[in-house]
Amino acid sequence: MDPLGRACRGSLALLLCLVPTAAWATASTEVAASVGPADSLAATDPAEGSGLAPSSQPAWNPPAPQAEAQPWEQALRLPGRILSLPLYAIGKGARSGLLVVETTSLVPRTRAFLAHLPRVGVYVTPASLGDRTGLGGALELRPAFLGRRLGAEFSGSTRNYGRVHVDLTAGPLTVDFLSEWRPEDQFFGLGPDSREEDRSEYAAQQTRARASLAYPPARAKGRPPRAQVSTWIGQRELATRGGRGRNPSFEERFPSLGADLLDRVSHHLNYGWSGYVDLRRGRPHWTHGLRAEAGVERFDRLEGRALAVWPSPRPGAQFTRYRAAIATGFSFMRDPRTIRLSARATHQEVSGGTPMQLADLSTLGGSRGLRGFEPGRFHDLDLLVGEIAYVFPLAQHVELEVHGELGNVYGDVLEDPTWRSLRTSYGVQLRPRTPLAPLGMLGVDWSRETVRLRYSIGGVE
Amino acid sequence: MSALRAALAAAVTLAGLLVPPPGGKVAAAPTSPEETEISYYYDVLEHSVLRPAARQLDPSRWVRRLAGNPREAMNVDEADQVRLPSTWWRPRAGHHPVSVEQMLRGPGPGTGPAPGRWTVTRAKTQGVTPGFFIKDARGDRFIVKFDPPGYPEMATGADVVSSYLFWAAGYNVPDNCIVHFRAESLEIAPDAVATDELGRKAPMTPAFLERLLGRVRAEPDGSYRAVASRLLAGRPLGPFEYRGRRRDDPEDRIPHQHRRELRGLWTLCAWTGHADSRGPNSLDVWVSENGRSFVRHHLIDFGSCLGSGAVAKRSYQTGHEYFVDWGVMARSALTLGLVPARWEASEDPELPSIGFIDSKTFDPVRWRPDYPNPAFDERTARDVRWGARIVAGMTDGLIRAAVERGRYRDPRAAEYLARVLIERRDKIVQAWLAPAAANAARTP
Numbered sequence: 001m002d003p004l005g006r007a008c009r010g011s012l013a014l015l016l017c018l019v020p021t022a023a024w025a026t027a028s029t030e031v032a033a034s035v036g037p038a039d040s041l042a043a044t045d046p047a048e049g050s051g052l053a054p055s056s057q058p059a060w061n062p063p064a065p066q067a068e069a070q071p072w073e074q075a076l077r078l079p080g081r082i083l084s085l086p087l088y089a090i091g092k093g094a095r096s097g098l099l100v101v102e103t104t105s106l107v108p109r110t111r112a113f114l115a116h117l118p119r120v121g122v123y124v125t126p127a128s129l130g131d132r133t134g135l136g137g138a139l140e141l142r143p144a145f146l147g148r149r150l151g152a153e154f155s156g157s158t159r160n161y162g163r164v165h166v167d168l169t170a171g172p173l174t175v176d177f178l179s180e181w182r183p184e185d186q187f188f189g190l191g192p193d194s195r196e197e198d199r200s201e202y203a204a205q206q207t208r209a210r211a212s213l214a215y216p217p218a219r220a221k222g223r224p225p226r227a228q229v230s231t232w233i234g235q236r237e238l239a240t241r242g243g244r245g246r247n248p249s250f251e252e253r254f255p256s257l258g259a260d261l262l263d264r265v266s267h268h269l270n271y272g273w274s275g276y277v278d279l280r281r282g283r284p285h286w287t288h289g290l291r292a293e294a295g296v297e298r299f300d301r302l303e304g305r306a307l308a309v310w311p312s313p314r315p316g317a318q319f320t321r322y323r324a325a326i327a328t329g330f331s332f333m334r335d336p337r338t339i340r341l342s343a344r345a346t347h348q349e350v351s352g353g354t355p356m357q358l359a360d361l362s363t364l365g366g367s368r369g370l371r372g373f374e375p376g377r378f379h380d381l382d383l384l385v386g387e388i389a390y391v392f393p394l395a396q397h398v399e400l401e402v403h404g405e406l407g408n409v410y411g412d413v414l415e416d417p418t419w420r421s422l423r424t425s426y427g428v429q430l431r432p433r434t435p436l437a438p439l440g441m442l443g444v445d446w447s448r449e450t451v452r453l454r455y456s457i458g459g460v461e
Numbered sequence: 462m463s464a465l466r467a468a469l470a471a472a473v474t475l476a477g478l479l480v481p482p483p484g485g486k487v488a489a490a491p492t493s494p495e496e497t498e499i500s501y502y503y504d505v506l507e508h509s510v511l512r513p514a515a516r517q518l519d520p521s522r523w524v525r526r527l528a529g530n531p532r533e534a535m536n537v538d539e540a541d542q543v544r545l546p547s548t549w550w551r552p553r554a555g556h557h558p559v560s561v562e563q564m565l566r567g568p569g570p571g572t573g574p575a576p577g578r579w580t581v582t583r584a585k586t587q588g589v590t591p592g593f594f595i596k597d598a599r600g601d602r603f604i605v606k607f608d609p610p611g612y613p614e615m616a617t618g619a620d621v622v623s624s625y626l627f628w629a630a631g632y633n634v635p636d637n638c639i640v641h642f643r644a645e646s647l648e649i650a651p652d653a654v655a656t657d658e659l660g661r662k663a664p665m666t667p668a669f670l671e672r673l674l675g676r677v678r679a680e681p682d683g684s685y686r687a688v689a690s691r692l693l694a695g696r697p698l699g700p701f702e703y704r705g706r707r708r709d710d711p712e713d714r715i716p717h718q719h720r721r722e723l724r725g726l727w728t729l730c731a732w733t734g735h736a737d738s739r740g741p742n743s744l745d746v747w748v749s750e751n752g753r754s755f756v757r758h759h760l761i762d763f764g765s766c767l768g769s770g771a772v773a774k775r776s777y778q779t780g781h782e783y784f785v786d787w788g789v790m791a792r793s794a795l796t797l798g799l800v801p802a803r804w805e806a807s808e809d810p811e812l813p814s815i816g817f818i819d820s821k822t823f824d825p826v827r828w829r830p831d832y833p834n835p836a837f838d839e840r841t842a843r844d845v846r847w848g849a850r851i852v853a854g855m856t857d858g859l860i861r862a863a864v865e866r867g868r869y870r871d872p873r874a875a876e877y878l879a880r881v882l883i884e885r886r887d888k889i890v891q892a893w894l895a896p897a898a899a900n901a902a903r904t905p
């Protein structure tokens with residue numbers, strides 16, 4: 001061994017000898033102090049012979065109050081105590097604050113208030129406006145005196161995303177109206193090889209009215225049916241505007257696309273059908289079974305016949321969208337460890353010559369798939385994405401999901417995919433849970449381009 | 462070397478200045494200490510997150526571990542027994558023979574409120590299980606609590622059975638009793654106050670009482686089963702904490718986490734599955750007896766003992782991990798959850814009046830409450846053995862008599878609970894008091 005290494009080893013050994021010796025010496029004195037009869041006020045129990053009732057004699061005590069720690073312990077703790085003084089102050093504040101919360105019954109009051117709202121038909125929930133939309137909330141009104149057949153939802157977020165949705169349901173028939181404003185969705189270019197440095201933004205403005213028929217009908221605020229088929233017809237207007245965020249607007253980054261799409265308004269007659277069967281089961285998360293979903297919808301161009309809110313001299317593309325998704329899984333052991341597999345594909349056939357609106361393109365990145373990439377990172381007509389996930393318990397109230405995703409967007413999903421074109425993304429999610437369901441998640445996803453922190457309150461399966 | 466010695470001496474001197482001087486301010490006259498309050502939320506936050514983090518970062522704790530020299534309880538004598546008298550505990554089972562009759566008379570008469578009409582003085586519908594305060598025909602005061610929906614007899618049975626067991630173990634507990642009553646036997650005191658679900662207080666009305674009883678399960682004959690807990694005599698001072706001292710109590714000179722009675726309570730809690738053993742479930746009372754006024758320390762509210770979780774049955778993980786268990790989480794993450802947890806071998810008796818408690822997966826060495834308790838965290842093998850001696854003193858007769866007081870209608874429930882308690886007792890004795898175990902240098 002070299003001299004330096006020998007010296008280090010010697011010092012470490014000396015330290016290891018000294019510290020326990022000091023601790024032992026101090027501890028020995030404190031034991032002696034605590035068991036020595038000299039310091040006791042009363043070494044025996046005068047009430048000893050008087051039965052088993054609690055004693056009312058003066059309690060045995062040392063002559064003076066005892067410190068919680070020995071001086072040498074206090075000395076060792078001193079640096080930590082000084083460093084943690086701000087935390088100590090925060091703790092004191094939290095303690096007083098929480099005591100006020102309790103004495104004023106704030107939590108039961110809030111809980112009772114929130115529980116009362118649905119009874120009259122008012123729901124306050126986090127908004128589901130998608131990734132990168134800021135903090136958002138939703139207010140839904142579904143009056144109980146109307147049998148919850150009429151509902152209106154208003155969603156908004158700190159990044160100025162907004163949505164209004166009104167629906168009227170009678171058995172299997174639903175008529176609904178939707179108006180949505182998305183001011184800063186991301187766009188990085190078309191195709192599987194778009195570049196991260198081409199980040200830009202666009203705004204999408206959509207208005208839609210439609211009638212749909214579903215069987216079996218879903219109950220308002222109830223569990224969705226295990227299987228359902230639905231069909232619909234309606235009119236939709238979609239406009240692409242310049243991005244309102246901090247990044248360049250898409251027409252600056254992609255001038256030719258901007259010339260075609262900026263302020264273009266598409267009027268479509270939209271109709272189609274979709275169906276799903278959901279045989280997934282299990283608690284606290286779904287542990288086994290299968291969900292399969294398929295749908296076809298057609299977007300026919302409306303020219304001149306449209307009930308246009310925003311008239312447009314340039315009609316948009318007309319196209320048919322096919323989509324399919326499947327998810328399955330199995331689990332093992334008592335507190336379920338679950339392996340899940342899922343795949344999803346979208347194929348769109350354009351029958352008109354004009355370019356499609358950006359919001360009509362298939363998109364990957366963020367919560368739409370390939371979560372380790374920026375939201376809206378990939379845009380094209382079609383997409384293909386698969387995922388494998390493993391969910392396992394960490395403790396009574398927490399479980400962890402690790403997952404990997406593989407996929408990309410394509411001009412034609414039936415022709416273009418190659419193994420080398422696929423992008424990969426990985427992630428972990430910490431999911432607080434009750435015995436019945438996960439409550440939300442806090443996770444991190446990463447890809448070769450970026451690392452993204454994600455969270456959700458509710459909405460976790 | 463001398464510089465090092467000087468620095469060490471300076472540090473120790475500085476630390477000494479920061480330590481409260483021994484024999485500092487101690488009230489001379491026996492005046493009642495101030496009433497205290499503990500924030501339930503903060504208690505969970507502190508003991509689940511803040512204190513465990515501080516403990517891990519405490520160098521003195523690591524030095525003690527390295528030296529294999531834990532800090533022992535401060536109030537023990539040469540025989541390693543609690544110095545007496547104590548206002549916390551009194552030697553009973555394990556130290557003296559305790560007969561069934563003594564145990565059943567111990568906490569109080571155990572007869573519940575006197576027959577006749579009960580006058581309701583205060584009530585609340587807040588929380589999952591409602592309850593009210595009554596004054597009986599003799600003028601004795603009780604708090605009346607019910608079972609949670611879906612679990613008849615569970616919380617009330619646990620409250621009564623555990624109060625007897627903890628009394629036999631030596632602790633101060635309230636006098637709890639199962640009662641059955643009819644709505645007609647209640648009358649509302651003129652000045653009765655009701656607290657509703659929103660925490661609002663208002664004069665109590667018959668409609669309020671009807672609504673309250675509408676939230677609890679009625680027996681087929683229209684009566685209601687509840688636990689009547691006799692209010693402790695004296696002036697309530699609020700809960701005690703499992704660390705630090707009540708500084709305005711001249712008899713409270715030993716930091717609670719260094720008291721043998723509280724450290725050794727771990728063994729009793731492990732035995733009875735009292736995972737809810739925390740500060741808020743305790744009560745200090747200023748009592749005057751035999752010409753002397755002093756603070757007596759009580760354990761209260763055993764509705765979350767045995768298999769009862771108060772609002773539902775206990776989870777299978779109870780006793781195996783804390784609500785927030787960093788160690789279990791780290792272990793599971795490193796093994797991807799592929800190593801099965803001990804609790805996963807448990808078998809549910811499917812007895813609603815018991816909830817869930819078992820002996821098969823019970824671990825008498827590594828049992829844990831719902832969240833860390835400062836006194837339990839400081840326990841040493843000597844503290845646990847002290848408690849094990851008490852548990853060993855719980856005879857089958859005492860256990861069966863206490864269980865019988867739970868008034869379980871299903872004989873399978875009473876039999877199961879008694880058997881589980883006996884088997885858990887035997888496991889504790891085997892682990893801590895058997896000759897081989899006693900000689901082993903165990904660290905909990």
